[in-house]
């Protein structure tokens with residue numbers, strides 16, 4: 001009676017051995033990890049300068065007075081995305097593009113690594129043809145509380161009116177950057193003039209930079225993981241301390257990031273007792289640069305504490 005059972009488990013075992021270099025995250029039993037939905041919406045052209053300007057943004061005065069984006073907009077993402085993708089506000093319409101994507105997000109860690117898993121359906125996406133190599137890119141931004149703009153506004157701390165393809169870019173190619181790295185901040189961004197090198201070095205030493213992880217995806221192909229930082233500009237960094245696994249089935253992506261808690265210089269140390277700010281973005285339909293979906297800011301802690309996500313030790 002036991003035989004078929006034994007056979008099945010032996011087959012399963014054989015299959016696992018065949019897979020050989022089983023990724024470390026195979027140890028996480030994701031079914032047991034509680035998840036939360038994170039809505040990402042199409043933001044149009046609504047940069048840092050726009051959200052801070054009362055004549056543009058209804059929430060500007062209260063944001064300046066101390067209320068964070070997610071505190072006001074939790075639950076608004078679908079409506080906002082629908083408005084912005086339709087071109088009614090802040091940029092041109094993108095015909096046929098869904099206004100938002102909801103991902104179920106889970107975190108876990110063990111003695112070595114932090115693991116993040118996102119499950120989401122992109123819906124029917126028009127092909128923008130901007131990124132020919134990858135259909136989809138999933139990005140997580142991470143800070144350890146050293147970047148006040150990120151603590152308050154997540155990814156909006158690095159998004160500016162004069163970034164590539166934004167209203168004040170005037171054709172320039174300018175990546176995302178953090179405001180305090182620039183010498184002059186105007187209602188249209190910081191331009192290209194940076195603070196003196198000494199000031200930049202001090203900011204950097206104080207942890208005023210953001211880390212990001214990205215999984216570049218095509219269905220049926222292994223995910224390509226990259227990491228990078230945002231400071232005076234956004235740049236990919238090497239070596240890559242992040243790995244990503246992805247699978248696509250039934251219209252849904254399952255994407256898992258793995259990164260050592262202590263990945264050394266150039267990476268934020270991930271330790272218990274600290275509150276991290278995270279933000280998510282998805283580039284869908286072969287898009288690049290600003291044509292992504294973005295989440296509002298969320299918080300993360302290890303083990304226990306008051307945060308949107310508590311990564312429990314497995």
Ligand code: HEC
Pocket residue numbers: 043046051057058059060062063067068069070071072073076079080083084089152153156
């Ligand atoms: C005090 C509450 C409040 C805060 C804080 C706030 N907003 Fe808003 N925001 C609003 C209101 C009100 C609107 C007008 C549309 C609406 O009613 O949802 C709006 C509109 C927007 C829109 C345009 C889309 C639309 O639906 O009209 C964007 C984009 C936006 N906010 C982003 C942000 C970001 C990013 C932050 C943080 C930097 C932020 N908001 C902080 C209240 C707020």
